[in-house]
Amino acid sequence: MSGYFGAGTWAPESELEIIMSDMPSCQFESRPRRIVIGSGGVQADFCTNCSVRPTSVCSVIEPSDISRLAEVAVETIVSPGRGFIEEGAPATDFFNVTSGTVKLFKALPDGRRQITGFAAPGHFLGLAVSDSYAFGAEAIDTVRVCRFSREKMGELLDDFPKLERRLLEEASNELVAAQNQMLLLGRKTARERVASFLLDQMQAGLLPGQPPPSGGRLHLPMTRGDIADYLGLTIETVSRTLSWMRGQGMIEVGKGYAITIVSMAKLEVLAAGNG
Amino acid sequence: MSGYFGAGTWAPESELEIIMSDMPSCQFESRPRRIVIGSGGVQADFCTNCSVRPTSVCSVIEPSDISRLAEVAVETIVSPGRGFIEEGAPATDFFNVTSGTVKLFKALPDGRRQITGFAAPGHFLGLAVSDSYAFGAEAIDTVRVCRFSREKMGELLDDFPKLERRLLEEASNELVAAQNQMLLLGRKTARERVASFLLDQMQAGLLPGQPPPSGGRLHLPMTRGDIADYLGLTIETVSRTLSWMRGQGMIEVGKGYAITIVSMAKLEVLAAGNG
DNA sequence: CTGATGGGTTGATGTAAATCAATGCAGCCA
DNA sequence: TGGCTGCATTGATTTACATCAACCCATCAG
The missing domain is CATH 2.60.120.10 (Jelly Rolls)
Incomplete structure (x- = not known):
């Protein structure tokens, strides 16, 4: 052509x-x-x-x-x-x-x-x-x-x-996100990091462009290893933390890449730094 | 008011x-x-x-x-x-x-x-x-x-x-700096963080605007607490790490806010992730 | 079928850094 | 002068997380 x-x-x-x-x-x-x-x-x-x-x-x-x-x-x-x-x-x-x-x-x-x-x-x-x-x-x-x-x-x-x-x-929006991530990486505990991540992913799904996650259902395309590298943790800690959250009735961990948020409130308390 | x-x-x-x-x-x-x-x-x-x-x-x-x-x-x-x-x-x-x-x-x-x-x-x-x-x-x-x-x-x-x-x-420059800081906070050890910080401060001093630090002499205006909050560490860890670096002949720690970089090479090896 | 591979979970152990604690020192003010 | 406060250093102890290791379960190739 x-x-x-x-x-x-x-x-x-x-x-x-x-x-x-x-x-x-x-x-x-x-x-x-x-x-x-x-x-x-x-x-x-x-x-x-x-x-x-x-x-x-x-x-x-x-x-x-x-x-x-x-x-x-x-x-x-x-x-x-x-x-x-x-x-x-x-x-x-x-x-x-x-x-x-x-x-x-x-x-x-x-x-x-x-x-x-x-x-x-x-x-x-x-x-x-x-x-x-x-x-x-x-x-x-x-x-x-x-x-x-x-x-x-x-x-x-x-x-x-x-x-x-x-x-x-x-660029400004990315800068704000980067500052939030610095706070997460520098000062949050493993549980707080994972909670923040799940809520962020939820938030991102609500934005136009992607199909909205209904009923707290998330489809995370990335592996545990990716999540770990994003949150400054190890694969094992991410896995253990998700299991712990499941035990607390905060989330349900499905097969593959599905995670369902059961109690947004509990996660928010965690993410904000109380827990 | x-x-x-x-x-x-x-x-x-x-x-x-x-x-x-x-x-x-x-x-x-x-x-x-x-x-x-x-x-x-x-x-x-x-x-x-x-x-x-x-x-x-x-x-x-x-x-x-x-x-x-x-x-x-x-x-x-x-x-x-x-x-x-x-x-x-x-x-x-x-x-x-x-x-x-x-x-x-x-x-x-x-x-x-x-x-x-x-x-x-x-x-x-x-x-x-x-x-x-x-x-x-x-x-x-x-x-x-x-x-x-x-x-x-x-x-x-x-x-x-x-x-x-x-x-x-x-904004783009800040974004690059933020990404570097995320790598530091998420994946570097305390020693690597402090080394990176000192080198960054050295670099910043070489830019126009401030009096250039001659002979590796740095004048850090911030307290140990500020450094700790910047590097995602505690005051004690920052202090211990600086003392360790002094013991290794990498730096000299002066009174007040003065730090002298003795061996830039050693710090660079550390900051890059070998140490 | 079998074995290999990649992802995930869970348990046992180790360790880097946090926390707790004591001390020193400089500046400041009464 | 003495007491107070903020900052820094160093030591003892604890702990959150990493590391090491075993295992499960898909998927896929032969």
Whole structure:
């Protein structure tokens, strides 16, 4: 395809690329393998029909200017367990998660990991002035992201001042979340951490974009290991704490990734620091 | 006195106000007492001659537009130990630190505290989209800040797009710092934390604005308690760890707030996670 | 079917850091 | 001068959590 939208001089933008999981799992993911599987090009309504547009930074672009957005966005599919941002690598792109869940993390040389956040659909990734990524990103389940090159993103920012304000808003929100997480990591007990986590996940599910968790039913896509790395605990402590909460009648732990919150009140008391 | 942070109907913009330490110290600082001591107004070169302008967000305002800045800025002096942002209070103002050091923190109901950062001259405070402050701020030594009302700041942002980009940059940098701190709090040992802290302080001192620490000499304005609350440790552990480092020939601990870094290399090995 | 693998739970033991406690020292004020 | 307070250091003891280890249960490949 060429000259799609009559705008671009070259083609590969707006194709669908897939980052495959061609190896079961390795300690440090190599650079994502990029496979372009479609070349029909993206429709004019690519962004218009985007399910996360109302809640993402893209919402500030007027419908009349949507084509500008679709021009520079490359939709990418990342399979579960696959990394697509490598900590320390040159920061060439920004991403917008459109479906699935991403874990963001930093690591120490000996392998210790801290997950700094989970990015749900609508989340914007890559905010860092530095020329290299300050964190890594890996798909938890099957993830779709929109990729913007740094260069193209700069042009968008120049042309749409509203976008800049929206990004500042996004960054501020993340900053608040980061401060909450620092309080959690530095001063909360294991039980308080897990309680806070469950309530946060509940809260996140209530936001637009994802199916709302009815009846306190949560579907956590991440493993116990991920939760542990997020809360600064070990797998065993997370598991034991969940069992303890079950024993206290706070939650029910289902098969797989299901957890049901039975007593929000009890969890809130815990999370606030009483217990 | 009433009208904490001026509701806006009265005049004191561009006067010099002082937040006094009229009580020695209480568990939770009451609202700062605001005392206007000058009323001559700020000179036209108020901002032009500002020592932190080159390194702060204000640097993006052209000299020709500086008067706009001086119009909306209120210089405020905060005495040591005095709070000037209360966590949870309505977020009415933004601040720019011009001298001294500020500690930013979050607290749990039972008094546990996490210091989320130390703000040195040039640092911009108050980035949060929420209508209330997500953190508290307290002067460590004598602090001077420039205060901007939310409203006036909005006007500045409308008039100077560059300011918005600079704020985004500022927020991104803070985000990176926050992620580093999460790694520290979640996964580093006490020794690694203290080592990281000393190196960060060294780094911060090398940036423009403050007198560069020559010969590895650091002057830390904060108490052991502040360091502990920043690193997610106790006072005793911080003290013991510093003593241990002294024993290892890594540092020298002087009287008061002086610490000299003897072997940066050893500290770096520690901070990176080998030790 | 069998064995391997990854995730999860639970138990026994170890330990890093918290807590409890005593002491020293400087600044401050009556 | 003496008493008070805040900050710091160091020692003794406790503890929350990590570590080590066993086990269960899916899933999947041969």
